[in-house]
Amino acid sequence: MNTSLSSWLVIIVALLAASLPFFTERVFGVLRLNSKKTVWLRLLELIVLYFVVGSLGFLLESNAGNRFDQRWEFFAITACLFIVFAFPGFVYRYLRKNSD
Template structure:
């Protein structure tokens, strides 16, 4: 598979994973819970999904054959990017006008 295509694949997966905690009331989109999700639970999901997407990216990079060392700057930038990717889900969950029909 093309390296550029793998990069775009990881970016799209990160965009979807970052918004997932805000679009559903299920834990990680899979597990039904009996109570309404709090902000802290959503943030916990966001952190876990960040690391899962990071593991996927590392695995795909290793499969492509050019695994590079990442330092703290890489993780700071990708964490900020992941939070930016979560913005549409945050707006959908907390900032949009609720309709009471």
């Protein structure tokens, strides 16, 4: 897989994964709960999915050959970007008006 394709793959997976906690009442889209998900559970899901997507990016980068060392600035920027990617799901869950 070339570098451009793997970069786009990580971006698309990040967009989908960041919004997943807000689009469904299931934990990680799989596990059903007896009650509604709380905001704290959604944030915990968001953090776990950030590390899953980061692991995918790390795997694709090391497969390409050159793995670069990352410092705290990289992780701060990617965490902020992941939160921005979650915005459509947040709007869908909390800010959208119901047409009841």
